[in-house]
Amino acid sequence: MAALAKILKKDFFGRKTLPVCKELIGKFLVRRYKEKESAWMITEIEAYDGPHDKACHAFKGKTDRTKTMFGDAGVFYVYLVYGLYHMLNIVTDKKDYPSAILIRGVEGITGPGRVTKHLKIDKKLNGKKAIPANGLWIEDRGIKISKKYIKRTPRIGVNYAKEWAEKPYRFILIDKKNQ
DNA sequence: ACGATGATGAAC
DNA sequence: TTCATCATCGTA
Numbered sequence: 185m186a187a188l189a190k191i192l193k194k195d196f197f198g199r200k201t202l203p204v205c206k207e208l209i210g211k212f213l214v215r216r217y218k219e220k221e222s223a224w225m226i227t228e229i230e231a232y233d234g235p236h237d238k239a240c241h242a243f244k245g246k247t248d249r250t251k252t253m254f255g256d257a258g259v260f261y262v263y264l265v266y267g268l269y270h271m272l273n274i275v276t277d278k279k280d281y282p283s284a285i286l287i288r289g290v291e292g293i294t295g296p297g298r299v300t301k302h303l304k305i306d307k308k309l310n311g312k313k314a315i316p317a318n319g320l321w322i323e324d325r326g327i328k329i330s331k332k333y334i335k336r337t338p339r340i341g342v343n344y345a346k347e348w349a350e351k352p353y354r355f356i357l358i359d360k361k362n363q
Numbered sequence: 364a365c366g367a368t369g370a371t372g373a374a375c
Numbered sequence: 376t377t378c379a380t381c382a383t384c385g386t387a
Contacts, residue, residue, distance in 0.1 A: 230382070232382075239382070240382090241371095241382080244372075244373095247371080247372070248371085248372095249370080249371065249372085263370080263371090263382090264368095264369070264370060264371095265370090265381060265382060265383060266367080266368070266369080266370095266380095266381060266383055266384085267367075267368035267369030267370070267381085268367065268368055268369080268383070268384075269382095269383050269384070271382060271383090273382090286382060288382085295383075295384070296382070296383075297383050297384060298383090298384080301384095339382070340382070340383090341381085341382050341383070342382060344380090344381090345382095
C-alpha cells in the first residue's frame with residue numbers, strides 16, 4: 185500500500201476549491217504523533233471559497249487569524265471555535281485568494297472538533313505545510329470514490345451567512361448503511 | 364435545550 | 376479596554 189500512496193501537495197490543492205473538494209473525499213489524512221502513525225479516510229468536508237463568501241472568515245479581509253488562508257495552498261489553517269474546539273482546514277487555490285477546506289469528518293470520527301481532539305491537532309499546526317516532516321499530511325492511496333457516493337448539502341453552523349449559507353458546499357461520503 | 368470557554372475583530 | 380460573536384460538543 186505504501187507503493188500506491190502519493191502525498192498530496194500544492195499542485196493538488198492549488199486549484200479551485202470546489203473541484204478539489206470533489207477529489208478530496210476518499211483521500212487519507214495521515215497523522216504521526218509521538219512516533220505513532222495513523223491514517224484516516226476523509227469522509228466529510230466543507231468549502232470556504234474566497235473573499236465574497238460570507239461564511240468564510242476571510243470575508244472580513246486579511247487579519248492575523250485569516251492570513252493563513254491568503255497564503256500558499258497545501259498549508260493547514262487551524263483555529264479555535266467557541267473557545268473549546270480546534271478546526272482543521274487545508275488552504276486551496278492561488279496565493280492571495282483566501283480559500284480553504286474544512287475537514288469535518290474522517291472514517292470512524294464524525295464532527296470537526298472530534299477529529300482534531302482524537303488526532304491531537306491544535307494551533308501549532310496553523311500555517312504549516314501538509315508534509316510528513318510536520319507530522320500531518322494527506323495521501324492518495326488509490327481509492328477512487330464514484331460521484332454517486334458523494335452527497336452535497338449546505339454547510340453547518342453558518343446561518344449568519346444568509347444566501348451563502350444555502351450553497352451546497354458540504355461534501356459527504358454516503359455511508360454504506362444509507363445506500 | 365443549554366452551558367462551557369477563550370480567541371477574535373470591531374467599537375469605544 | 377470592553378463587548379458580542381463564534382465553521383461545536385457533551386450532558387440533560
